[in-house]
Amino acid sequence: MIRLEKRHGPPPLGGLPATGAALVLALVLGAAAFAALGADPLAAYAAMIRGALGYPGAFTEVLLKAAPLTLTGLAVALCCSLQVWNIGAEGQFVFGAVGAGLVGLRLWPEAGPWALIPACLLAGALLGGLWAGLAALLKTRCGVNEILSTLLLNYVAVIFMEHLYFGPWRDPAGFGFPGTAELPAASFLPVWPGTRLHLGLGLALACAALLLFLLRRTGFGYRARIIGHSPSAARYAGFRVERITVLALCLSGALAGLAGACEVLGMQHRLQDGLASGYGFDGIIVAFLARLHPLAVVPAAVFLGAAEVGGDQLQTALGLPGAVVAVIEAALLFGLLLGEWISGRRVVLGGADGGGRGQ
Amino acid sequence: MPHDTPLLACRGLTKRFGSFTANDAVDLDLHAGRVHALLGENGAGKSTLMGMLAGSRRPDSGTILLRGRPVRLDSPARSLRLGIGMVHQRFMLVGPLSVAENLSLALGRLLGPGEVRDLGERFGIPVEPERRIDDLSMGERQRVEILKLLARDAGVLILDEPTSVLAPEEILELYALLRRLAADGRAVVFVSHKLEEIGLAADEVSILRRGRVVARNLGPASELDPAELARLMMGGESGTPPARLRRAAGETVFSARGLGGSDAQGLPAFSGVDIEARQGEIVAVTAVAGNGLEALAQALGGVRPPVSGRIVFLGRDMDARRWPPERERVAFVPEDRHGQATVPDLTLRENFLLTTPGGRSLFPDFAGADRLVRRAIEEFRIAASGPGALARELSGGNLQKFILARELHKEAPLLVVEQPTQGLDVSAVAEVRAALARAADDAAVILLTGDPEEALALASRVMVLYRGRPAGWVDSGAPGALDVLGRLMSGLEAA
Numbered sequence: 001m002i003r004l005e006k007r008h009g010p011p012p013l014g015g016l017p018a019t020g021a022a023l024v025l026a027l028v029l030g031a032a033a034f035a036a037l038g039a040d041p042l043a044a045y046a047a048m049i050r051g052a053l054g055y056p057g058a059f060t061e062v063l064l065k066a067a068p069l070t071l072t073g074l075a076v077a078l079c080c081s082l083q084v085w086n087i088g089a090e091g092q093f094v095f096g097a098v099g100a101g102l103v104g105l106r107l108w109p110e111a112g113p114w115a116l117i118p119a120c121l122l123a124g125a126l127l128g129g130l131w132a133g134l135a136a137l138l139k140t141r142c143g144v145n146e147i148l149s150t151l152l153l154n155y156v157a158v159i160f161m162e163h164l165y166f167g168p169w170r171d172p173a174g175f176g177f178p179g180t181a182e183l184p185a186a187s188f189l190p191v192w193p194g195t196r197l198h199l200g201l202g203l204a205l206a207c208a209a210l211l212l213f214l215l216r217r218t219g220f221g222y223r224a225r226i227i228g229h230s231p232s233a234a235r236y237a238g239f240r241v242e243r244i245t246v247l248a249l250c251l252s253g254a255l256a257g258l259a260g261a262c263e264v265l266g267m268q269h270r271l272q273d274g275l276a277s278g279y280g281f282d283g284i285i286v287a288f289l290a291r292l293h294p295l296a297v298v299p300a301a302v303f304l305g306a307a308e309v310g311g312d313q314l315q316t317a318l319g320l321p322g323a324v325v326a327v328i329e330a331a332l333l334f335g336l337l338l339g340e341w342i343s344g345r346r347v348v349l350g351g352a353d354g355g356g357r358g359q
Numbered sequence: 360m361p362h363d364t365p366l367l368a369c370r371g372l373t374k375r376f377g378s379f380t381a382n383d384a385v386d387l388d389l390h391a392g393r394v395h396a397l398l399g400e401n402g403a404g405k406s407t408l409m410g411m412l413a414g415s416r417r418p419d420s421g422t423i424l425l426r427g428r429p430v431r432l433d434s435p436a437r438s439l440r441l442g443i444g445m446v447h448q449r450f451m452l453v454g455p456l457s458v459a460e461n462l463s464l465a466l467g468r469l470l471g472p473g474e475v476r477d478l479g480e481r482f483g484i485p486v487e488p489e490r491r492i493d494d495l496s497m498g499e500r501q502r503v504e505i506l507k508l509l510a511r512d513a514g515v516l517i518l519d520e521p522t523s524v525l526a527p528e529e530i531l532e533l534y535a536l537l538r539r540l541a542a543d544g545r546a547v548v549f550v551s552h553k554l555e556e557i558g559l560a561a562d563e564v565s566i567l568r569r570g571r572v573v574a575r576n577l578g579p580a581s582e583l584d585p586a587e588l589a590r591l592m593m594g595g596e597s598g599t600p601p602a603r604l605r606r607a608a609g610e611t612v613f614s615a616r617g618l619g620g621s622d623a624q625g626l627p628a629f630s631g632v633d634i635e636a637r638q639g640e641i642v643a644v645t646a647v648a649g650n651g652l653e654a655l656a657q658a659l660g661g662v663r664p665p666v667s668g669r670i671v672f673l674g675r676d677m678d679a680r681r682w683p684p685e686r687e688r689v690a691f692v693p694e695d696r697h698g699q700a701t702v703p704d705l706t707l708r709e710n711f712l713l714t715t716p717g718g719r720s721l722f723p724d725f726a727g728a729d730r731l732v733r734r735a736i737e738e739f740r741i742a743a744s745g746p747g748a749l750a751r752e753l754s755g756g757n758l759q760k761f762i763l764a765r766e767l768h769k770e771a772p773l774l775v776v777e778q779p780t781q782g783l784d785v786s787a788v789a790e791v792r793a794a795l796a797r798a799a800d801d802a803a804v805i806l807l808t809g810d811p812e813e814a815l816a817l818a819s820r821v822m823v824l825y826r827g828r829p830a831g832w833v834d835s836g837a838p839g840a841l842d843v844l845g846r847l848m849s850g851l852e853a854a
Contacts, residue, residue, distance in 0.1 A: 217722060217723075218721060218722055218723075219718070219719065219720055219721050219722060219723050222709065222712065222718065222723045225705065225709070226702055226705070226709075226713065229702040229703075229704055229705060230698050230699070230702045230703075232695070232698050232699045233698060233699055233700070233701065233702045233713060235662055236660075236662050236691070236693060236699045236700065236713070236714075237713040237714055237718070238661070238686045238714075
């Protein structure tokens with residue numbers, strides 16, 4: 001008899017086999033999806049790879065997506081280390097964009113780049129953090145589950161931003177196009193010459209390193225780790241569990257907010273339709289693909305970015321519907337969960353129970 | 360079926376968890392028509408044994424016999440199909456649903472209110488089908504649980520600490536019901552701590568101690584001496600503790616008046632506790648489980664502060680609700696070694712910092728913790744590979760020595776210790792007790808233990824907690840102290 005039994009203790013090799021199995025499973029599930037759509041899976045994957053790497057400038061497009069994905073992935077990973085689930089990176093991303101817009105369009109449009117860029121980024125991080133802080137207070141004060149509150153606050157955030165660019169912040173010279181006016185040029189993030197790559201990527205990489213330091217070396221990270229493993233031990237040690245939880249959610253929101261601000265300052269230069277394009281939700285996939293390790297978040301974000309850029313190629317090259325990218329992403333997440341489940345177990349041969357030996 | 364064949368029996372039932380043997384070759388006979396009480400301290404293996412009979416745990420070896428025939432109970436559903444039903448300490452009911460809906464769930468078919476009422480009358484358990492479980496008292500919920508089993512034709516009823524959630528008058532009703540159910544030809548077995556009521560409730564008694572049956576089918580229960588039962592339950596431990604140190608106690612470190620506190624659910628657990636501890640002295644508090652000892656330990660240890668009373672600590676008078684004033688000055692070794700005192704999945708390095716000042720700073724001193732862990736490993740002879748070892752890799756005794764080393768490192772004037780030797784093997788028990796005796800040279804020690812022998816062996820004075828209130832103090836040098844403790848603990852005597 002062969003059966004799976006729950007494993008105690010960490011999975012072998014730091015869970016790498018699990019991640020590998022997840023990727024293979026995702027590819028298989030994706031192939032099934034392609035086949036169901038009538039496309040040759042191999043041709044489809046080839047088209048995706050071509051789309052992501054096959055021409056000059058393709059990879060910069062991948063990196064352009066990887067930057068916000070890294071930040072939202074870090075946001076999710078930070079909370080997960082306390083066993084707190086931030087499903088609201090999308091809404092915090094939106095409020096980050098609103099924060100950048102608020103400073104760039106309303107509060108300080110006349111400032112020079114050295115003042116305006118940091119001010120916009122800070123405002124974005126601050127608003128993103130406050131938006132997450134709302135869910136944190138609901139959790140610690142009223143016992144509202146943060147999964148629910150962060151998820152629902154996403155929709156509120158998007159509607160709030162829509163209200164701004166359809167209403168009070170609408171571009172008067174925009175011919176009725178839904179969006180704000182362009183932010184002042186002084187707010188634009190510096191760009192790598194000859195590409196669209198902007199400072200956001202550098203910020204994302206720095207944040208990954210900073211988060212690693214924060215979680216591994218500082219008292220905050222230490223206490224967060226204890227809370228994540230055993231709230232009872234944290235209370236025994238006298239840690240202020242509620243305060244640390246609130247702080248972690250706010251920091252997490254600030255990371256997502258920073259992603260939103262970078263997206264506005266580096267790419268879109270205004271608040272408009274399509275700004276909230278799912279980077280926050282994709283951050284969940286990135287974080288789990290990276291098994292919550294801050295540095296692993298970077299390659300995971302690049303991988304997912306490549307899947308998205310390559311997926312766009314499927315529409316033009318093979319005429320597949322655009323939603324197929326979402327299907328591939330879903331396959332990835334399912335594959336990952338399955339891999340996680342398997343790595344938490346070990347294969348047992350033979351029956352190990354002696355309950356019926358007397359028979 | 361010959362008359363003397365037990366309805367349910369087990370032979371040589373053994374269950375191990377890692378290196379710990381929870382049940383060691385247990386034999387037990389449960390006869391139809393009789394109510395059987397199973398006694399034992401916390402951790403004696405009662406729940407494990409009940410779990411194996413109910414099919415929720417699988418034995419490592421041994422046989423379970425139903426009407427003399429071996430059976431394999433590999434799931435609770437299978438046990439129930441064979442007529443063995445269990446009422447857990449935490450009820451398995453759906454709170455927002457009605458009585459009728461819960462019974463329907465259990466039986467797998469929809470029951471109307473009339474059917475439910477008939478069912479209740481048939482077994483002499485009147486119920487109101489439309490009432491929500493959440494609106495019922497604990498006693499009423501318990502009756503619904505029992506009815507669930509009866510409706511499925513359970514011939515063997517197992518109840519895990521059924522009286523722990525009940526009010527006194529509900530307890531008497533439960534006992535009457537159990538007797539009636541047994542009289543109808545069922546075998547009833549229940550786990551209990553309440554020695555003084557055993558004669559009222561049970562026909563016969565078996566006692567477990569440290570996983571072994573030390574007394575089997577004693578009876579008739581009404582003629583048993585509760586003090587003798589208490590002695591059998593607690594036993595004379597083989598690991599001889601160090602002789603109690605008689606020394607001149609120093610100044611009063613800790614003095615509490617009228618302490619009251621609650622359990623993890625926020626329900627009142629103890630009240631009116633006065634306790635004083637002097638430097639150079641161990642004072643002990645002992646009680647049978649469920650009498651408020653755990654809550655008192657968490658309160659004194661500063662995890663769940665008292666809700667009332669006053670405390671004078673190092674000459675400073677304060678409201679007990681503000682306890683502890685500074686965590687560095689109170690060391691606490693809680694009963695829960697895996698999960699409260701340490702985090703099993705983290706390293707010894709990280710676990711050492713849990714209560715040391717190096718762990719409270721902006722940047723925890725991991726290198727310093729490494730040095731401290733290495734020193735602790737050496738001084739306390741802890742079997743561990745080093746600071747990088749995970750707490751879960753240590754055996755119970757080694758982990759307890761690690762926790763003691765950490766708490767003693769604080770050099771706090773007050774040390775609170777809860778159930779320090781529970782589940783440890785003989786040599787670890789001796790080492791831990793010796794370390795506690797040494798600690799009392801410099802600090803005031805309050806020892807909270809369910810083991811009265813341990814209390815007498817280590818402490819100079821012992822307080823007994825009964826139903827959350829102090830039942831009396833015993834000087835451990837007094838003649839017959841153990842007997843007095845046993846009687847106080849079972850509520851037989853007020854000092």
